Amino acid sequence: MNRLTNPAGPGHIDVGGRQVSVGVNADMAAGLAGAIPLGRLGAVQEAAGAAYCCAPPEADHITGEVPICAGAYTFWPRPG
Structure with a gap:
């Protein structure tokens, strides 16, 4: 086996209601x-x-x- 590192690119993940980033709240x-x-x-x-x-x-x-792994967020056309 000759494999390089494969990182994962998660999108916005629910971590059980814990606030993991400064400024992220329930409304956001x-x-x-x-x-x-x-x-x-x-x-x-x-x-x-x-x-x-x-x-x-x-x-x-x-x-x-x-x-x-972002629920198609990175490919979804957003307005504006």
């Missing part, structure tokens, strides 16, 4: 959820799944990539 989290095409923040397990998909031997050819 609700606004972010409304901007995500899936209509909700991601779950911790979903972000972990993005990292795990690059871990098994069947993924040896995935190397040096960053899987994005």
